[in-house]
Amino acid sequence: MEYQGDLHAKDRLLTSIHKISHLLTRPVSLDTVLTAIVEETAHVFGYDRVAIYLVSKDKRLLECKYEIGFTPEEMEIAFQRPFNLERHECIETLVVKTGQTVYIRDYSTDSRVTYLDRKVSAKQNRFATIAVPLNLRESVIGIIEADRGGYPLVLTEEDIQHLSIFANQASIIIENTRLYEQLVNERNFAENVVQSSPNCILVVNCDETLRTVNPMAQSILGLKQDSVIGQKAPQVLGDPLGKIISDALAGRLTDGNEVVIKHKGGARTILEVSTSQLRSQDGAVLGAVLIAMDLTEAKKTDEWMRRVDRLSSLGQLSAGVAHEIRNPLASINFNIQLLSKRARLDEKSQRIIENSLAGVERIKGLVKGMLDFSRPAPPQLKKESIHRALEDAVALMDSQFAKHGIKVVMNLAGDVPDIVFDNRQIQQVFVNMLLNAMQAMPEGGTVTIETRVGGETKELSRYLSVYLSDTGIGIPRENFSKIFDPFFTTKPEGTGLGLSIAHKILEQHGAHIEIRSRVGQGTMFIIRFPIEGVEKHVPVQDPHRG
Template sequence: MEKSFQTRVAVVSLALATAAAIIFALFNFLQEGHYQLPTDGVWWTEAHGGLEAQRVLKGSAGQRAGVKTGDLLVAANDTATPRWSVLVRQMWETKVYGTIHYTLIRNGVRLIDVPVILDTQDRSLNQGFRLIALVYLGIGLYVLFRRWTAPHATHFYLFCLASFVLYSFRYTGKLNEFDWIVYWSGIAAGALQPALFVHFALAFPEERRRWHKSLIGVTYFPGIIVVCLQVLALEAWSATEVLRHRLDQIAVGYTALFYVLAAVIFFVNYRHTNAPLRRQQLKWLTRGTVLAVAPFTLLSAIPFMADMSVPDALTKIAGLCLIFLPLTFSWAIIRYRLVDVDLIFKRGVTYTLATATLVGLYFALVAVAAELVHTRLPSAGPWGLLAAIIITAQLFDPLKKMIQDRVDRVFDRKRYDYRTTLIDFGRGLSSQTDLNALLNAIVDRLLKTLLVERVAVFLSERSGDYHLAAAHGLPKTLYGQEAVLDFGFLDFDQPDAGSHVFLENTQQTLYLTESERRSAALLDLNYYLPCRVQDRTIAVIGFGRTSGGDFLSSEDVELLESLASYIGIALQNALLYASLELKISEYERLKEFNENIVESINVGILAVDLKEQVESWNSQMEVLFALPRGEALRQPLSSVFSESLMEEYQRVRDDPGVHNLYKFRLETKTGESRTVNVAIAPLIARDFQIVGRIILIDDITDRTELEAQLSQAEKLSSIGLLAAGVAHEVNTPLAVISSYTQMLTKQVRGDDRLSPLLEKITQQTFRASEIVNGLLNFSRTGSTEFRETNVNAIIHDTLTLLEHQFKTAQVRVDIALAPELPPILGNAGKLQQVFLNLFLNAKDAMTGGGRLRIMTEANGHVGIAITDSGSGIAPEHLQKIYDPFFTTKTSPKEGQRRGTGLGLAVTYGIIQEHAGKIHVESEVGSGTTFYLEFPMLRKPAHV
């Protein structure tokens, strides 16, 4: 009883508050239309000695009168204006379109009698706010009347009512009692509305946290402070424009802050909620709040609080953007059942019409009864009329209940809300192409809509053969157990098959076979509906009983049969899409495999169409022609090939069969010459039609160079053998000459004329013998035996071999060999080859003569430095000089030898074999120094 009384008090209070708000808003609107506020269009603020013009609006009365920013107003109509309130009073006395006379001080000059014709204040924005107010009130009343017992419905209506007061109440400036009520109502609504909005944001999610409740009490405290400040300003503080402006800034900042806070709360709740319907509701609430709050905060609130100048058009747009908030709320209510309100339009219209019919019938009967009493029993007087009305009302009550029961029975039987949801869902299924996502969506939506305990979807592989694709409520042991389930009772492709199968008791299906009964009992589904497409069953959907243990109604089954066709089409589309994706994946894999083969072949491959445009260009062609694939494709072949190669292509392109060009000299765009083998063949399609040409280009430059170097090596080997034979042959006459010369020297001893000549002959003979022996040792293919070796001696022997070449090339040799250089463990023949290569390279680098310095030292190791004053090595070549076949002597100058690119490569290998190190330092134009290091033996060689 107490709760019922509280409910009645709440209903009556809300009704009275709503009626009062509507009446006051109407009178306020009418009064505003009959009372105009004067304005001069200047923003004045209190300053020393008067009011200072902070801003003069464009096209305003003040601008037309010549008022400028910075002017000081000291009097209006000969009345001193130390406060803005004095100026306002003078404007009210002057009235709109009257002339007020200002006394201004500008730059120290007093301007007397500046006439200003006052304009009326622009209140066009008020009508926009009143439109927003009506939208709020309409939404609030709709929610309250439809489901006023739903959670948060009353709270939501209070928010809408406060918003209506906030946006519709505009004090006119007349300042009578009614105007003061409007003024303070607007102040109270402005303090209450943002707090109610944040309160609603905190209380809306059902899964709200405990700390939400503690925040709700704090929500209203800032609004109380705002109201208290307004009261203090009016009762205790001096009424100045600065004070009014600061209070307005506080109110606007409070509103903007709470709006932003509500948007943040909506967004956080949206990110943390898992219920799909709740996420949709919060998504739209968040979007609408941001869409309304962002322009208001950025274009109006922040500039106003920061005293920034913003165009009036932007301010109006920012204010009107607030209408998006109620519009979004209304969309969320209608589309996503916000605050659990049942807003099916048809039901609302029917209830409204039924209620209107009852009310109209009631008043019609009352009027008829009153007329009959008045005409037939005039002597009854007022008491008889009152008795007739009471009797009619009592007789009408059963009729009203009968009509209401009929309407309720209609709505209990036709639950259009979830039916409409299912139909919309079925029509939108075709947009989903992922089979698993589609199956999950079907099961989830059917569960939530029909409130059944079990749902299963069986996909058809062939007639009468199904497999369980998705389900809810079935035992997990059934998944993947299609082999033990007999779906013979689901053969809907037979001519006499019905529209569905109904099993009243899944444990006792006597008309089924034993295996089919076992399957039906395991599945425990009471309804099976086929999803047909073009007279073929794509899938079967199974349903159990509702969560209350009831069967589905005939209307439910009829609706599901209609929905099944949509589901069948969607499943067929998803299956076809999955099949297409599989084929595309196989095609892409095969295409990628073939492309990988073409790209991996170390042969340039390109294909041209019949118009001789490049259609294919692999990576080897990119390397060979230094032309990226993107630049080569769709280009004419003549713009890619050189003239010589294009001539050969034109010569053989029309001939059948494969044509080969062996060791063709190809000039690339970089100016490099390459040796290639070219194969040109027709490109034939499946129908044996020629659709283009395929060209294979095999770069054999390195191979031909290697063949040439091997040939040169064979020549060098032959020359070595020849040199060994020559050395043996030359040694014999040299020995005879030396012997006879020594004999003659002994015979003519003491002869001052002949003895010196014979000694010179003997010295030159020994020198020739040393040269021949050095050549013999170098050409001898010695073993790789390592022994104690003197590096200085090897350097002397090598210089002896090259002494003539150095003189011819005008190369001066400076030797600084350490006298007691420790021996190393090495092979003398291979080390002599190292020094011979380095000395010859140094000679070739000094084409016009120069200086070669050779220095040895012992510093924990045996070090050799070979420095020339030649042309040096380019920086880009320093990292390549040890690579086999790399040489810069492809076109040797006069006096140089043609390089093979093997000298330094062999040298590097020999040094590594001796556990040594080699390092080069070079500067172009200044010379090159090679540093060699070898590990020394623990003990020096004994002499």
């Protein structure tokens, strides 16, 4: 059957070109375009077998992308064995190299047929073929190859011309689809960079409406993208971020400034903020970008390391001072006791002696605290229940709590595993915390003890957390960094060593302690124990706790 180049054929050609061109009016993949080209080639020009090949990006290979009419075995070979444009001499590579259509009417007599052509034709039962180049701006991006299986292929000049016209249009469509896919991939890459960034990224339009809020920004700032996109940034974010964005749109950019974001419940986040403008090619301002790095944990870790260094130095100093005081203090204590027994003292003198002995006992307690702080006993580690240690500590304080009108509420999680710790030392820590809570509530109040495994972040999932809070007078924020320092106290009769010793004990257990407090509302201590055992851990903070 010969293909006749009449008006009807031209009409079908134009219809076919319009059909594949219509693919450019909607987003489609390159595979969809290639499939449509091959199927239209077979349908319009009456070929039984059609294949489309594209030159690889490195221009070394000619790869089969789609074909119809071939057996599964033939298709597998075509897809797995591309032609090498440098080494393979065949009809397909000839078309790419010359950019000219090759029509082989009879493989047995055509001088252009190579050994490789004969080998492939024998396997595919191919007697004749036509291969047209996919030309694009003086380069060949691939070929369309077609035949009628084991039947003769007789084509007129007009038939070949029509197929070439179709192939030229197909080349444009393929290139445009590739460009579209490249743009989509670049856009998706840019979006993935923004979405997966560990930094907070906000993008606003020039009218201050939010355009992009990446997941980290949503997490840090407590935003939901669906509800804030299109809203005015200053109204959504408030100060200081809202003002920083407005300044950026006005050309007043920020570079590495630290800002503090206050959350509901009193939690604070420290951000390092930078801004830049988005501009068009002609320099018009399209919007602004705010990038913020969360420094909260880094600042917390720095403070923790400074505290450790400070406590280490104070520990060494305390050990020296304690040793220097202990020996003369023992002599003073002995002499006062000896004097009280041998001398005949009036009532006033006896009170002086008793007060002196009481003072000596207080100094002895202070010296013991200094030694405990400087050289705490190594923990005797055993796997035990932290709940039992808490309950025992509360039991020790029961009578004191009742005397001062203090109620204890315990919310202990049911899924808390046993952990490795020294029961005596950790009980000492808990008693110290409870004693501080009692002293902060001279008029009575409530102590709440809560345990929890894990938290909102992956880091917190490795910890068992004990939350111990009171409804007392609270601690001023300026004292937060000092309350674990030796000898720091706000109580007239305090030594300032209780929390320092507690911190030292927790440090030996690979645990750490945090504080949350508001003056006039109360204080919460959070102690985090590693579930997997005693290790060196840097502090972590649950961002969703106030």
